Amino acid sequence: MAKEDTLVLHEIYASIQGESTFAGLPCTFIRTTGCNLRCAWCDTPQAFHGGTRRRREDVLAAALAHETPLVEVTGGEPLLQPGVIPLLRELCDARRTVLLETSGEADVSPVDPRVHKIMDLKAPGSGESHRNRWSNLDHIHAGDEIKFVLASRVDYEFMRDTIRSRALTQRTPHLLASTVFGALLPRDLVRWVLEDRLPVRVQLQMHKYVWPADAQGV
Numbered sequence: 001m002a003k004e005d006t007l008v009l010h011e012i013y014a015s016i017q018g019e020s021t022f023a024g025l026p027c028t029f030i031r032t033t034g035c036n037l038r039c040a041w042c043d044t045p046q047a048f049h050g051g052t053r054r055r056r057e058d059v060l061a062a063a064l065a066h067e068t069p070l071v072e073v074t075g076g077e078p079l080l081q082p083g084v085i086p087l088l089r090e091l092c093d094a095r096r097t098v099l100l101e102t103s104g105e106a107d108v109s110p111v112d113p114r115v116h117k118i119m120d121l122k123a124p125g126s127g128e129s130h131r132n133r134w135s136n137l138d139h140i141h142a143g144d145e146i147k148f149v150l151a152s153r154v155d156y157e158f159m160r161d162t163i164r165s166r167a168l169t170q171r172t173p174h175l176l177a178s179t180v181f182g183a184l185l186p187r188d189l190v191r192w193v194l195e196d197r198l199p200v201r202v203q204l205q206m207h208k209y210v211w212p213a214d215a216q217g218v
Contacts, residue, residue, distance in 0.1 A: 007059055007083040008033040008051040010076065014066040018206040020118050020145055021174055022099065028066040030059065032084065035077040037103055039126040041151055041180040047076040056083045060090050072099040079106035088115050105131040109139045117144040118176075123158045125151035125180070137171060145174035148200075151183045156192050163198065175200045 010031040017027040031044070033051030063071055071091050078084045079102055091098045092114040102108060104120040105128070111117060119136060122129045126149065140146060146168055148159040159177060162168065168175055177193065177200040179186050190202055 003082045004086055005056050005083065006053050007056055007081050007087065008053050009059060010047040010051045012059070012062050012066075014068055016206065016210070017070060017072065017099075018210075019147075019178065019203055020099065020176065021201065022070060022097075022116075023203065023206050025070050026068045027070040027072055027099075028063050028068045030063055030071065030073045030078075030087075032073070032075045032078045032081055034080050035075055035103070036080060037077065037105055037122075037126075037128045037131060039122065039128050039149075041126060041149060041183065043181065044076070056087055056090075060087060060094070063091065064094055064096075069097055070099065071096045072101060074101035077103050077106055079108070079111075085110050085112075088112050103128075103131075104136060105133055107133065108136050111139075113141070118147055119144065120147050120149065121159075121162060123148055123150055123155035125155045125183075129158070134166075137166060137168075140171045142172055143174075144172050145176055146172060147176040147178065149178045149180060150189060151180040153188075153192070155184075156189065159200070160192075160196055160198055163200070169199055173199075177202050178205065181205060 010033045012030050014028045017023055017025045031047055033047055035048055089112045092112055098115045100115050101118050108117055122132055150156050179189050
């Protein structure tokens with residue numbers, strides 16, 4: 001069996017989308033196992049290891065069985081697994097709105113253009129900012145989203161300066177700014193954004209207000 005025919009999964013479940021411009025909508029989540037980054041603020045370290053290897057066709061069927069119009073493939077880092085690229089295409093073919101959460105380190109160029117890429121750009125507080133693959137910006141389009149997760153004023157200034165120096169608003173209108181839960185006060189982020197008239201969408205992780213921060217499968 002080819003590598004593309006199976007995936008190692010941590011979980012599949014239906015919930016609401018907690019982030020992005022799709023926040024609040026019912027969504028089926030396909031969480032893959034494995035990540036090659038170790039961000040200081042990572043909230044899904046349980047997906048680094050373990051998981052269950054499943055046939056791609058079974059993963060597709062299980063995701064579609066939840067009958068949500070919105071499906072997100074997340075991780076871990078989904079693009080580490082060759083089977084994710086055809087799975088994304090098949091979900092689009094099934095007339096789902098498909099989101100891909102990716103770290104910004106993995107190459108996004110093979111992703112089906114119908115997929116809404118939600119790509120991180122890692123700020124210094126993550127400990128992984130040196131891993132940003134800047135060439136990925138050439139494959140970000142108006143339907144995609146760029147996300148910054150911020151733990152400090154230093155991280156905020158990184159975001160502000162990156163948006164300006166990389167002309168990110170010319171690539172997509174969807175620039176997302178999140179605080180590390182419990183590390184940076186959202187009110188401080190809002191104040192800085194307003195002071196700098198920064199064209200970002202400040203977002204909170206909605207699911208962490210509905211369920212405990214360490215809850216899984218929700």
